[in-house]
Amino acid sequence: MKTTYREAIRAGIRDAMERDERVFLMGEDVGAYGGCFAVSLGLFEEFGPERIRDTPLSESGFVGAGIGAALGGMRPIVEIMTVNFSLLALDQIVNNAATLLHMSGGQFNVPLVIRMTTGAGRQLGAQHSHSLEGWYAHIPGLRILAPATLEDARGMLWTALQDPDPVLIFEHGTLYNMPGEIDDGAGPVDIDTAALRRTGKDVSLITYGGTLPAVLDAAEQLAEEGIDAEVLDLRTLRPLDDAAILASVGHTHRAVVVDEGWRSGSISAEISARITETAFYDLDAPVGRVCSAEVPLPYAKHLELAALPSAGRIVAAAREVTGKGG
Amino acid sequence: MTALAGRIGADQAALARHLLLQMLRVRRLEEKCVELYSEAKIRGFLHVYIGEEAVAAGVLDNLQGEDAVVATYREHGHALLRGVPAGAILAEMYGHVQGCCRGRGGSMHLFDAGTRFFGGNAIVAGGLPLAVGLALADKMAGRSGVTVCFFGEGAVAEGEFHESLNLAALWQLPVLFCCENNLYAMGTALGRSESQTDIALKAAGYELAAWAVDGMDVLAVHEAARRAVDAVRSGAGPHFLELRTYRFRAHSMFDPERYREKAEVAHWLERDPITLLRSALEDAGQLTEAQWTELQRDADAEVAAAVEFAEAGTPEPVEELTRFVYSERGPE
Numbered sequence: 001m002k003t004t005y006r007e008a009i010r011a012g013i014r015d016a017m018e019r020d021e022r023v024f025l026m027g028e029d030v031g032a033y034g035g036c037f038a039v040s041l042g043l044f045e046e047f048g049p050e051r052i053r054d055t056p057l058s059e060s061g062f063v064g065a066g067i068g069a070a071l072g073g074m075r076p077i078v079e080i081m082t083v084n085f086s087l088l089a090l091d092q093i094v095n096n097a098a099t100l101l102h103m104s105g106g107q108f109n110v111p112l113v114i115r116m117t118t119g120a121g122r123q124l125g126a127q128h129s130h131s132l133e134g135w136y137a138h139i140p141g142l143r144i145l146a147p148a149t150l151e152d153a154r155g156m157l158w159t160a161l162q163d164p165d166p167v168l169i170f171e172h173g174t175l176y177n178m179p180g181e182i183d184d185g186a187g188p189v190d191i192d193t194a195a196l197r198r199t200g201k202d203v204s205l206i207t208y209g210g211t212l213p214a215v216l217d218a219a220e221q222l223a224e225e226g227i228d229a230e231v232l233d234l235r236t237l238r239p240l241d242d243a244a245i246l247a248s249v250g251h252t253h254r255a256v257v258v259d260e261g262w263r264s265g266s267i268s269a270e271i272s273a274r275i276t277e278t279a280f281y282d283l284d285a286p287v288g289r290v291c292s293a294e295v296p297l298p299y300a301k302h303l304e305l306a307a308l309p310s311a312g313r314i315v316a317a318a319r320e321v322t323g324k325g326g
Numbered sequence: 327m328t329a330l331a332g333r334i335g336a337d338q339a340a341l342a343r344h345l346l347l348q349m350l351r352v353r354r355l356e357e358k359c360v361e362l363y364s365e366a367k368i369r370g371f372l373h374v375y376i377g378e379e380a381v382a383a384g385v386l387d388n389l390q391g392e393d394a395v396v397a398t399y400r401e402h403g404h405a406l407l408r409g410v411p412a413g414a415i416l417a418e419m420y421g422h423v424q425g426c427c428r429g430r431g432g433s434m435h436l437f438d439a440g441t442r443f444f445g446g447n448a449i450v451a452g453g454l455p456l457a458v459g460l461a462l463a464d465k466m467a468g469r470s471g472v473t474v475c476f477f478g479e480g481a482v483a484e485g486e487f488h489e490s491l492n493l494a495a496l497w498q499l500p501v502l503f504c505c506e507n508n509l510y511a512m513g514t515a516l517g518r519s520e521s522q523t524d525i526a527l528k529a530a531g532y533e534l535a536a537w538a539v540d541g542m543d544v545l546a547v548h549e550a551a552r553r554a555v556d557a558v559r560s561g562a563g564p565h566f567l568e569l570r571t572y573r574f575r576a577h578s579m580f581d582p583e584r585y586r587e588k589a590e591v592a593h594w595l596e597r598d599p600i601t602l603l604r605s606a607l608e609d610a611g612q613l614t615e616a617q618w619t620e621l622q623r624d625a626d627a628e629v630a631a632a633v634e635f636a637e638a639g640t641p642e643p644v645e646e647l648t649r650f651v652y653s654e655r656g657p658e
């Protein structure tokens with residue numbers, strides 16, 4: 001059936017609400033407004049204000065309440081409008097959700113799912129455009145997901161809700177309108193492994209989330225130049241699927257990591273380091289990286305585009321590490 | 327004669343003696359903690375509750391098993407009076423695996439699932455949103471539990487305080503906020519951090535029932551908390567108690583106390599909640615010398631046994647370092 005990324009997420013939420021009465025959605029404007037990106041549109045009418053719960057503008061308060069409700073036996077889905085606003089809830093996410101299990105010596109796990117929008121590409125300026133999922137992937141105790149396909153948008157939520165520990169799901173803002181076909185029976189998917197979105201033998205393009213479309217584009221262009229690129233979609237940023245990364249690099253011997261986060265201290269740096277730590281002698285070239293320019297994301301379209309990873313920059317990086325084409 | 331004395335009739339004597347013992351148990355445990363800290367058996371930050379015992383004793387006595395408690399880093403007494411064994415508390419501070427959190431939490435992070443004791447939160451005001459969520463879960467599940475959240479008056483300046491009171495009142499959640507107003511946040515006096523120093527008044531601005539109580543008078547605390555807990559349990563929405571108290575000791579073991587006068591401390595020492603209640607009971611003819619001796623003996627014995635338990639404890643094997651970062655899933 002035809003769907004969009006947005007509708008697929010909504011179907012996942014509806015499915016979870018129907019399967020488990022402990023599940024509820026809470027966040028700013030998730031209810032009467034229909035969700036700031038219309039993800040939860042219609043669910044308020046369907047499930048009512050108790051389970052599609054509008055909150056005041058209190059990120060720390062309602063994220064912490066989600067943690068408390070999870071401790072109290074519920075299965076909350078907390079929506080934060082964008083990752084930028086999640087910074088107001090960092091205390092609860094980092095100091096409570098991620099630590100309670102450990103500090104309590106294994107007594108209190110936090111079965112909470114937090115969804116939020118991430119990423120640039122919509123001319124929203126520096127306070128609505130950043131990609132900070134890599135930061136969160138730094139934190140032990142959290143699981144970090146980045147659905148890039150309709151199937152993952154539809155299916156990651158339920159599996160995340162089965163996880164006994166906190167899971168953060170990052171939905172890229174440019175993907176919401178992404179249309180496509182999805183199997184009528186599409187349902188829960190695994191949240192442990194990376195997925196090959198294209199196989200190839202010359203170079204591994206490793207990415208996740210919002211940059212997957214650009215990477216697939218780049219792979220098409222590279223094919224025309226005779227460079228056979230493999231595309232690995234990480235799907236889960238913490239814990240990283242090391243085995244999948246190494247398997248891919250093990251047979252292509254070359255890698256380019258594509259990440260919308262900034263390059264310095266980023267998840268791309270982590271991936272590159274792991275490749276060199278464990279597969280150094282398999283490499284035929286240094287690991288390449290395509291990241292966002294080190295600048296707060298600007299508003300003007302041409303500047304924003306110039307700051308972001310693009311198919312063109314990915315192609316150039318692939319040529320560089322393969323020493324081919326151009 | 328204190329204000330307390332006149333109020334202790336024969337019918338209240340048993341409760342008063344019970345609360346006296348509860349306060350004494352906390353006092354003795356805390357004194358022992360300070361001693362053990364000096365001996366370097368306990369490390370990290372240590373914050374003791376000496377002087378403030380009437381608050382935890384008066385409030386917690388009103389709770390039931392289904393209720394939940396959230397506290398701060400000054401929580402040894404709350405844990406003890408909620409039913410966490412003194413031995414497990416001390417072993418935790420020793421960093422031993424027999425501790426209530428296997429030595430992973432320490433003094434500031436005591437947790438206990440069995441008594442629904444949710445910490446031990448060392449981020450000022452960080453526990454308030456959790457308490458709101460625990461209460462939300464109770465309400466959504468149709469349970470009659472009450473969540474009690476303790477925090478210092480320093481938390482009143484944090485955003486999480488305001489967000490939490492608003493949420494709790496907006497959603498009419500079964501939570502009792504207990505502000506332990508000991509007049510100082512580390513070295514910052516209340517008047518130097520708040521434009522409005524009447525905390526109960528400030529809380530009432532969020533449309534929840536709020537009142538201030540003499541936190542040195544354990545019977546007053548007990549009575550106020552009983553009314554508040556009953557009201558919360560009956561569905562009357564969140565309540566707020568400002569408990570006016572004083573910390574007799576330094577903020578932590580690293581505090582030279584430059585910010586307050588000795589005379590001020592001396593003045594408050596005259597209102598020691600244990601001494602106040604003891605003399606009131608004696609004045610009312612409800613506490614014999616023998617009974618007092620027995621209370622002390624019980625409290626001392628408990629602490630002595632706890633020390634023995636902690637001393638006999640063992641460290642967790644270092645191979646287990648990375649356990650409890652994620653839940654351990656048994657075979658499916």
Ligand SMILES: Cc1ncc(C[n+]2csc(CCOP(=O)(O)OP(=O)(O)O)c2C)c(N)n1
Pocket residue numbers: 400448449450451477478479480481506508510511512577
């Ligand atoms: C968010 C945060 N900021 C600062 C600190 C450092 N700190 C620890 S205790 C404390 C004072 C808190 O005072 P109060 O809330 O009145 O509690 P009390 O110690 O008096 O019981 C401060 C500033 C902290 N732990 N958390």
Ligand SMILES: [Mg+2]
Pocket residue numbers: 478479480506507508509510511512
């Ligand atoms: Mg204080």
